[in-house]
Amino acid sequence: MSFIPENTPFIALPTALKGKVTPYQLSVLWVLQSYYPNIWPSYPKIAQDAKISRDKVIKTVAELVELGLLQKQYRIDEYGQRTNCYRVTIWHQCKTLPVPDTSIHAGSLIHTTPVVENYPPSTPQLPPQSLRTTLTKTTLSKTNIYKNKSFEPFWKTYLEIPKNMRTISLSKKPAYNEFMKLDTKTREKLKDCLEADIRARTKTLKEDKFTPLFPDAHRWIKNGQYEQYLLTLDKKAPTFRKPKTTPF
Numbered sequence: 001m002s003f004i005p006e007n008t009p010f011i012a013l014p015t016a017l018k019g020k021v022t023p024y025q026l027s028v029l030w031v032l033q034s035y036y037p038n039i040w041p042s043y044p045k046i047a048q049d050a051k052i053s054r055d056k057v058i059k060t061v062a063e064l065v066e067l068g069l070l071q072k073q074y075r076i077d078e079y080g081q082r083t084n085c086y087r088v089t090i091w092h093q094c095k096t097l098p099v100p101d102t103s104i105h106a107g108s109l110i111h112t113t114p115v116v117e118n119y120p121p122s123t124p125q126l127p128p129q130s131l132r133t134t135l136t137k138t139t140l141s142k143t144n145i146y147k148n149k150s151f152e153p154f155w156k157t158y159l160e161i162p163k164n165m166r167t168i169s170l171s172k173k174p175a176y177n178e179f180m181k182l183d184t185k186t187r188e189k190l191k192d193c194l195e196a197d198i199r200a201r202t203k204t205l206k207e208d209k210f211t212p213l214f215p216d217a218h219r220w221i222k223n224g225q226y227e228q229y230l231l232t233l234d235k236k237a238p239t240f241r242k243p244k245t246t247p248f
Contacts, residue, residue, distance in 0.1 A: 014090060021069070022210065024052060024060045029069065032086050039086040040075060061086075066223075067213050068167040151179050156190040158217045161198060165205070166214035175217035182221070189233055193226035196233075 011034050017026065027050040034049070046061075047054045064070035068089060075085040089190050155172060179187060197214075206213040214220060 007172075017090060021064075021067075022060075022114055022214075024050075024056060025067075025069070027052065027066055028057060028060045028064065029088060029090065032070070033088050036088075040077075040083055042083070063212065066215060067216050068219075093153075148180065148187065150190070151176055152185045154179065154194060155217070157194050157198075161214055165198075165201060165211075167216055170214055171218060175221065178218045178221040186226075186230065189230060190221070190226055191241075192233055193221075193229040196203070196229040197225065200229075 011030055013029060013033065014025075017029075021029070028046060031046050031049040032041070035041055041049070043054050043061075047057045050057065052060075061070065061072065061142050065072055071087040071089050073085045073087070074082050077083050155175065158166075158175070159170065179190065182190065197220075201211050201214070215223070220226070
């Protein structure tokens with residue numbers, strides 16, 4: 001039986017992370033969480049605390065952002081210098097509802113003030129019943145109208161991705177907004193690109209290799225993860241043409 005002595009600081013991480021992150025990722029998450037609420041250590045400082053190289057820290061931070069377990073922002077310090085600021089976003093693994101923060105959307109955003117708040121909350125934060133009813137009847141009915149015919153097949157395919165291969169959060173409206181930023185030809189091929197990505201990641205999983213989870217759909221589009229498969233789809237099979245100089 002273990003115990004924590006009184007007044008001893010410690011770092012808590014959800015047990016739901018077991019089997020979902022690498023030792024390097026777990027180490028970096030632990031180090032960053034230890035700086036809460038002022039999570040803005042430098043790469044050399046993280047490397048020193050985690051006992052890994054600076055290059056490995058940079059790579060691991062990028063992986064955690066891609067997995068949706070970490071958000072990286074930019075802040076302006078007291079000397080006017082721009083530095084990295086982090087938020088650990090692992091709490092959706094516990095299936096709790098985080099405190100909404102409209103200043104953070106996804107990936108890396110420019111922010112001039114540190115993030116300080118009680119996160120995650122001890123109890124789910126839900127609006128009053130009357131407000132939830134109003135949202136259901138008005139706001140949701142308006143925002144869930146997606147007229148583009150190519151989007152619905154893409155979204156349906158994304159929902160069919162096994163849960164062990166993607167993040168828990170799925171936001172349809174941001175995904176639609178990113179989808180509509182693409183040109184018409186790319187929209188029509190996006191579903192095929194997604195299916196190609198699913199096949200590639202499934203193959204990697206079967207080979208027992210590390211495979212990043214699919215991020216939220218709007219991040220998948222925004223980060224251009226479809227582009228490598230788009231190039232493959234655009235390539236046409238070579239055709240044989242008979243030389244004009246042949247006598248037969």
